[in-house]
Amino acid sequence: MRMKPDCIPCFLRQVVNALRLSSIDDSEIERAQREVMTYLLSSEWDLSPPEIDYVVQRIIRSYAGGDPYREVKRRSNDEALSIYGECKRIVESSEDPLRTAVKLAIAGNVIDFGPYTSYDLKGTIDRVLKSDLSIDHYPLLKEKFQKASRILYFSDNAGEIVLDKLLVETMLSLREVKITFVVKGGPMINDATLEDFHYVLSDVGGVEVRTVSNGEEGTGPDRRSGEVLRWIREHDLVISKGQGNYEILGDFNGIFHMLLVKCPVVAADLNASVGDIVLIYR
Amino acid sequence: MRMKPDCIPCFLRQVVNALRLSSIDDSEIERAQREVMTYLLSSEWDLSPPEIDYVVQRIIRSYAGGDPYREVKRRSNDEALSIYGECKRIVESSEDPLRTAVKLAIAGNVIDFGPYTSYDLKGTIDRVLKSDLSIDHYPLLKEKFQKASRILYFSDNAGEIVLDKLLVETMLSLREVKITFVVKGGPMINDATLEDFHYVLSDVGGVEVRTVSNGEEGTGPDRRSGEVLRWIREHDLVISKGQGNYEILGDFNGIFHMLLVKCPVVAADLNASVGDIVLIYR
Numbered sequence: 001m002r003m004k005p006d007c008i009p010c011f012l013r014q015v016v017n018a019l020r021l022s023s024i025d026d027s028e029i030e031r032a033q034r035e036v037m038t039y040l041l042s043s044e045w046d047l048s049p050p051e052i053d054y055v056v057q058r059i060i061r062s063y064a065g066g067d068p069y070r071e072v073k074r075r076s077n078d079e080a081l082s083i084y085g086e087c088k089r090i091v092e093s094s095e096d097p098l099r100t101a102v103k104l105a106i107a108g109n110v111i112d113f114g115p116y117t118s119y120d121l122k123g124t125i126d127r128v129l130k131s132d133l134s135i136d137h138y139p140l141l142k143e144k145f146q147k148a149s150r151i152l153y154f155s156d157n158a159g160e161i162v163l164d165k166l167l168v169e170t171m172l173s174l175r176e177v178k179i180t181f182v183v184k185g186g187p188m189i190n191d192a193t194l195e196d197f198h199y200v201l202s203d204v205g206g207v208e209v210r211t212v213s214n215g216e217e218g219t220g221p222d223r224r225s226g227e228v229l230r231w232i233r234e235h236d237l238v239i240s241k242g243q244g245n246y247e248i249l250g251d252f253n254g255i256f257h258m259l260l261v262k263c264p265v266v267a268a269d270l271n272a273s274v275g276d277i278v279l280i281y282r
Numbered sequence: 283m284r285m286k287p288d289c290i291p292c293f294l295r296q297v298v299n300a301l302r303l304s305s306i307d308d309s310e311i312e313r314a315q316r317e318v319m320t321y322l323l324s325s326e327w328d329l330s331p332p333e334i335d336y337v338v339q340r341i342i343r344s345y346a347g348g349d350p351y352r353e354v355k356r357r358s359n360d361e362a363l364s365i366y367g368e369c370k371r372i373v374e375s376s377e378d379p380l381r382t383a384v385k386l387a388i389a390g391n392v393i394d395f396g397p398y399t400s401y402d403l404k405g406t407i408d409r410v411l412k413s414d415l416s417i418d419h420y421p422l423l424k425e426k427f428q429k430a431s432r433i434l435y436f437s438d439n440a441g442e443i444v445l446d447k448l449l450v451e452t453m454l455s456l457r458e459v460k461i462t463f464v465v466k467g468g469p470m471i472n473d474a475t476l477e478d479f480h481y482v483l484s485d486v487g488g489v490e491v492r493t494v495s496n497g498e499e500g501t502g503p504d505r506r507s508g509e510v511l512r513w514i515r516e517h518d519l520v521i522s523k524g525q526g527n528y529e530i531l532g533d534f535n536g537i538f539h540m541l542l543v544k545c546p547v548v549a550a551d552l553n554a555s556v557g558d559i560v561l562i563y564r
Contacts, residue, residue: 016287
């Protein structure tokens, strides 16, 4: 998916939001914004939003003196872990535990500091559990899951990863499958990294972890690379969480995308509306 | 009031919103955004937001081939005119007609295509009538009004101008006053212009109209000019509607500012919150 003019103000808003987290003063934020605009003017805009955002976030980190979302990610994990037990009971007592776990994992996608500055996790869980999916390819997911032995799972945000853990555990409890769980190999907004994986999923057996690039060298292969395409082809069932992954992996076929629609650009691409709950096979 | 880094994404969002109104295609919007960013990079940021916005809106109009808000303004006027009778009855039957008209005029400030892409006029009127003002200098306004013979009224948006008309008429019905009503001398977002004044207030006697600059030559004196300061000093009571006027006229003292707080930058300057209803004397 290619970026739209709507993405430009969004990148510049992220500069303010991220640097305010680090209590950077306004004159430094102005310098960061000028650097981001200089980059935007020098680049072509026919890329996917995350590809532009790699550079924007790198500039943000250089002004923040590190990862400005570190504390936010830890808090998001802890908040989600505090309701994990309750969510697990909802899944286990439901008629179709896989479907319920899928819906909860999509609800977890509300934890996202790219488009948002705050979120309502409990409210979103209630809403998602009560609602139908706007695009619902669950029957096909279930069918493919029944035959799958190798599952590839692209995670999105910290905090959300707790609900991904619940879906992973639900899948492991239903069939003998091997799950490859993908996180970012370095900081990128509040995306889950290896640190979050170990903090949240360390007690889950039978899960291999891999990293994809955050746009910096040595953090893993780019999601658009031949190597990642090979991973996708080597697995029987591929799950991709969230807008950022959709914006890049949506160009490959054979993937189940699970996300809350948070911005008009993604909404238009999916022929959906902002706020929709989507499970789409492409 | 000086701009903040938060204003930068807001300017660039206005480029997208305004040009989408004119059905300009994305490649042209990209060109306009690049021109706006080039201007932002070349300018100092220690100005008030409207001073930067003069240039941004001029660039927008050059891509739109005219005023992209023309149709929106006409629709806003018509929508507000359709509830004018009802609002007039509310004022006339209220215990303190001046106070009720002031509150309705502030509610009208919700009609604003700078921060918003849509608004809920009726819902806002209900909310404002039921709520207290977050900052309420009405007693001082009433006191000054009782002695005033010359009133200067800086209007803000088209549509909103219908509720300003109601306040103007209420003041004229209560005392023998001379009212000078100020609009923009040329297009600037959805701000009221002479066209809107004549469309909405043509049947009100005893009102003189003046224009202030929209940032282009020949549209009237700049709101920060000595000439406008002289207008302010020559009147006994000065009312200023909306955020844009507050951002510029807030530097002068002796003015009643009436506004809905719509963005965190103005909220911080007023020590208020986004969504607050404010009548402040400064």
